[in-house]
Amino acid sequence: MSLQELKQAFKETLASEYESIELNSLMSILFEHITGWDKIKQVLNKDLPLSKEIIDHFNEAQLSLKQGKPIQYIIGKAWFMGNEYKVNESVLIPRPETEELVDWIIEYATIIDKPLQILDVGTGSGCIPIAIKLALPNCMIAGLDISETALQTAKQNATNLNAEISWMQEDILNTTYLPNQFDIIVSNPPYIPFKESVNMQVQVKYFEPSIALFVKDADPLIFYRTIARLGKQYLKPNGQLFFEMHYDQGKALLTLFEEMGYHAELRQDMFGKDRMLRASIKR
Numbered sequence: 076m077s078l079q080e081l082k083q084a085f086k087e088t089l090a091s092e093y094e095s096i097e098l099n100s101l102m103s104i105l106f107e108h109i110t111g112w113d114k115i116k117q118v119l120n121k122d123l124p125l126s127k128e129i130i131d132h133f134n135e136a137q138l139s140l141k142q143g144k145p146i147q148y149i150i151g152k153a154w155f156m157g158n159e160y161k162v163n164e165s166v167l168i169p170r171p172e173t174e175e176l177v178d179w180i181i182e183y184a185t186i187i188d189k190p191l192q193i194l195d196v197g198t199g200s201g202c203i204p205i206a207i208k209l210a211l212p213n214c215m216i217a218g219l220d221i222s223e224t225a226l227q228t229a230k231q232n233a234t235n236l237n238a239e240i241s242w243m244q245e246d247i248l249n250t251t252y253l254p255n256q257f258d259i260i261v262s263n264p265p266y267i268p269f270k271e272s273v274n275m276q277v278q279v280k281y282f283e284p285s286i287a288l289f290v291k292d293a294d295p296l297i298f299y300r301t302i303a304r305l306g307k308q309y310l311k312p313n314g315q316l317f318f319e320m321h322y323d324q325g326k327a328l329l330t331l332f333e334e335m336g337y338h339a340e341l342r343q344d345m346f347g348k349d350r351m352l353r354a355s356i357k358r
């Protein structure tokens with residue numbers, strides 16, 4: 076079987092699950108991962124007979140895609156701010172909105188123009204602290220997560236990208252002590268109420284770690300409140316909190332931070348939705 080024939084079979088098998096443009100992209104990514112051929116070589120070698128090993132590997136990936144498994148978990152990697160990160164089902168797949176949050180932090184830190192101590196809460200793959208460290212090498216960066224397997228992935232990513240990060244395994248909801256004070260505490264915490272899971276994509280709902288996605292319907296802002304409370308004790312003077320957030324929680328979060336003694340502001344993402352928040356303690 077040639078590459079062209081295999082791609083045609085792939086399209087027929089997955090036509091009901093994916094749009095044509097997305098299928099072409101998935102095929103290109105898979106074949107580059109499996110064969111090492113870039114898009115040009117795939118075109119040049121389209122009629123070349125494939126080995127049984129390649130065909131079996133591709134068919135296995137095809138079955139995973141049909142079940143809804145994200146391509147990033149199938150190939151074991153994703154890209155964030157131009158760098159490749161190892162990912163698996165213990166960590167969220169990095170998203171473009173989170174890149175915007177990191178850009179905001181880098182923008183702020185560049186204006187401050189001094190070495191800062193920064194903590195990322197719920198670090199997952201480590202993409203936030205690593206990206207910040209690569210952009211701001213003079214800053215001291217730490218990442219915290221409840222999951223040991225997530226931290227193992229984060230540590231591997233830090234090693235691969237030569238980023239020196241301090242790691243902590245803690246349940247932030249039950250944390251009363253942090254080892255340092257910080258200029259910035261950042262978090263992309265769980266913020267999706269469980270009731271919304273019924274409307275979510277299969278790829279997210281059944282494959283990405285629920286502990287990093289969902290919160291109880293009765294208190295969807297629990298992580299923000301908890302981190303804000305810790306910020307009162309562990310933010311340095313003029314310290315800042317930065318958060319990613321659910322697009323419809325902006326007003327509720329502004330009220331929450333105001334009541335807790337913070338000045339807060341929202342920032343929209345590339346799609347014009349409220350997606351980020353920055354807060355500092357009122358002085």
